[in-house]
Amino acid sequence: MVTFLLFGSFLFFLLLSVPIAVSLGLSAALTIFYSGVVKPSAIPQGLVTAIDSFPLMAVPFFILAGNLMGHGGLSKRLLDMANVFFGRYTGGLALIGIVTCMFFAAISGSGPATVAAIGGLLLPAMAKANYNKGYSIGMLASAGSLGIIIPPSIPMIIYAVSANVSIMQMFVAGIIPGLFIGVVLMIVAYLKAKKENYIGTTEKFSWHQKWQAIWDAKLALLAPIIILGGIYGGVFTPTEAAAIGVIYGFLVGFFVYKELNLVSLYKVLVDSALTSATIILIVGTATIFGRILAVERIPFEIADYIVQLSDNPVIILLLINLLLLFVGMFMETLAAIIILVPILLPVVLKVGVDPVHFGIIMIVNLAIGMISPPVGVNLFVGSRVGNARLEEVTIGVLPFLLAMIFALLVITYIPSLSLFLLKFVA
Incomplete structure (x- = not known):
């Protein structure tokens, strides 16, 4: 009855279009007052203790750092550099967009921030070159999802805190999968552009011009x-690194490029504060939600049920992928992580899946949810x-969506893609 009330009321509030953080809090409060499963004091305690975390402080800092660098001219210089190297190829502007998103992902840690920062500069150029609008935005939305796969990643921080694993290990594990997905997206963009005859620029750049473009983008590449x-070098923690990113983004954007x-x-400060506040509310209310799940032993019962269906890791990971893809279509990324990690982690641990590898699987699934x-x-x-109309963008994103699902399966069943680099870090 408690489980039905908790999830039933949560889905009910979502159907009423109540914001995700409020839906989580209301469903948890309703369950607590009706069933008495925990004391009502757990509500304010959960809101406070959930955000009383040093690693979690990295989230608002990375959000602010990404916004500062996006508005401060770093994204523009990354685009200019990518144009020099990839602009002359078939579908050159699409390749430029994907490469730039990969670089900017390593700055912002956010998918939507990557789409907004790069799209404002790239989409007008693609329209001028007669690229189909749906294809252009679909490509950009897909490449923007790399913002939560390539480190530093805000969802990776939330997963690490929820699963009690190292943030640094999660960051290291995300490097190869992020680059792999980026290459897969570039191949799809090239094949699609070749079919539609999206030719590159006829301008050829000398090595001097290429070096000049790299030099102009040096501060963006240095971030x-x-x-x-x-x-990775152990000089500072992820939280300290996020704070340094804020200082760096401000100094470069305000005093060097002077675009801030x-x-x-x-x-930038208002947008960052609103985004951070939203995330903190989600973390707080989802923690109360998760506490009820833990008291009722719902995660362990679900784990036992799934393992009874099959003890084959291949089948279990396939079922979990299907679940995560479905959840990602409807639920905000951070809320999905906080709610589902306590439920799914015991399942994968029972069949011998590394928790860091599972974290990458979950993050990639939810990145696909960002374009679903x-x-x-x-x-x-x-x-x-x-x-553009959402219907037009949805059609344009389909080939990239299928490509990312293919990449997800490869990452799921070849754990070394995620775990290989962990051999070289402490």
């Missing part, structure tokens, strides 16, 4: 090196930036 190099001013800085209708947040951001 992920400072952030990730400092983390007091007006844009105010907008009806609630694919990257599709909404891309359609807004590109001024």
